[in-house]
Amino acid sequence: MSYIANESRYNLMQYRRCGRSGIRLPMLSLGLWHNFGGVDVFENSRAMLRRAFDLGITHFDLANNYGPPPGSAEESFGVVMEKDFRPYRDEMIISTKAGYYMWPGPYGEWGSRKYLVASLDQSLKRMKLDYVDIFYSHRPDPDTPLEETMMALDHIVRQGKALYVGISNYSAEQTEKAVKILNELGTPCLIHQARYSMLDRWVEDDLLDVLEKKGVGLIAFSPLAQGLLTNKYLQGIPEGSRASKEHGFLRPQHITDDKINKVRQLNELAQQRGQTLAQMALAWLLKDERVTSVLIGTSRVEQIDDCVKALDNLVFSKEELDQIEKILK
Ligand SMILES: NC(=O)c1ccc[n+]([C@@H]2O[C@H](COP(=O)([O-])OP(=O)(O)OC[C@H]3O[C@@H](n4cnc5c(N)ncnc54)[C@H](OP(=O)(O)O)[C@@H]3O)[C@@H](O)[C@H]2O)c1
Numbered sequence: 001m002s003y004i005a006n007e008s009r010y011n012l013m014q015y016r017r018c019g020r021s022g023i024r025l026p027m028l029s030l031g032l033w034h035n036f037g038g039v040d041v042f043e044n045s046r047a048m049l050r051r052a053f054d055l056g057i058t059h060f061d062l063a064n065n066y067g068p069p070p071g072s073a074e075e076s077f078g079v080v081m082e083k084d085f086r087p088y089r090d091e092m093i094i095s096t097k098a099g100y101y102m103w104p105g106p107y108g109e110w111g112s113r114k115y116l117v118a119s120l121d122q123s124l125k126r127m128k129l130d131y132v133d134i135f136y137s138h139r140p141d142p143d144t145p146l147e148e149t150m151m152a153l154d155h156i157v158r159q160g161k162a163l164y165v166g167i168s169n170y171s172a173e174q175t176e177k178a179v180k181i182l183n184e185l186g187t188p189c190l191i192h193q194a195r196y197s198m199l200d201r202w203v204e205d206d207l208l209d210v211l212e213k214k215g216v217g218l219i220a221f222s223p224l225a226q227g228l229l230t231n232k233y234l235q236g237i238p239e240g241s242r243a244s245k246e247h248g249f250l251r252p253q254h255i256t257d258d259k260i261n262k263v264r265q266l267n268e269l270a271q272q273r274g275q276t277l278a279q280m281a282l283a284w285l286l287k288d289e290r291v292t293s294v295l296i297g298t299s300r301v302e303q304i305d306d307c308v309k310a311l312d313n314l315v316f317s318k319e320e321l322d323q324i325e326k327i328l329k
Helices: 042-054 072-091 113-127 146-158 172-185 207-214 257-272 277-286 301-312 318-328
Strands: 015-017 024-026 028-031 059-061 093-098 132-137 162-168 189-195 217-221 291-296
Touching: 015 291, 024 028, 024 291, 028 042, 028 301, 042 072, 042 301, 072 113, 093 113, 113 132, 113 146, 132 146, 132 189, 146 162, 146 172, 162 172, 172 189, 172 207, 189 207, 207 217, 257 277, 257 318, 277 291, 277 301, 291 301
Parallel strands: 028 059, 028 291, 059 093, 093 132, 132 162, 162 189, 189 217, 217 291
Antiparallel strands: 015 024
């Protein structure tokens, strides 16, 4: 059956301006790091992409190496693009990245112009796209001059292969420098993609302030700490969960008693608010207007439905915020 998108999709989602740019992103975006690779069931991945778009999630985030095997998430997305999404291409913000290991030899990872340009060409072929909306430098490269990496991003935009550029995993100090170079080149930095959740708050030290000052958006990845900020690990590691999978990035040793103790208390608080813990964890990030979007990963359609309902209650009382701080300490 050919796919026809839900007509009410834009009434179901809220959108936030990304920094001081002209782009608005859905407050919830979908990432394809896990659950969309060659090892996963394609029809499940396809169903999640359709469901997300039907709920007004217009932003899909990929990277060259997502899979496994690396590249296969982009390939799966390319198939969905061909089968379902082509008529809606102009309604979507599709991002990809390069930075981590992708192919052997000296040009297959990090931040050289050679690698970034070649990698994006490969990504476009896999995704069956002429251009991406956002192209990221996936991680800072200690050995390549920052100027070279930023000039490669600027070049890619001028080639018409990306509309905007972003950086990911850059420290606050590296971000200030990168943003300055990009501004001088005439290709402003749209967005920073950083890990941010109740269990990992490094961006609060100074990155969020830098981004606000410079007018750059922030998209928070792993907002559920890869599934830890849900009730699923309260009674051990369930079958089929990320921590149970050989290729899952969340390993059983990351699920410590200390974290589970916090998660249990957070789960109780979420229940008192009438939310699932996943919903409360997402709402807690979005209460800060500097967070443009939270970038979730899901393994099932129902998880997308559950996460989107977080937007129904983004308000926290002073008591709730204090209680959360106490739990997280
Ligand atoms: N720039 C970077 O370096 C970088 C790094 C990591 C991620 N990212 C991006 O961020 C995206 C999201 O990262 P992530 O997958 O770690 O995000 P996450 O949302 O923190 O974790 C996703 C996992 O949480 C569980 N989950 C999601 N919604 C749920 C719900 N409503 N109820 C119960 N469980 C739920 C699922 O676990 P189960 O699989 O166990 O069901 C899912 O696989 C990635 O796809 C990628 O696009 C970027």
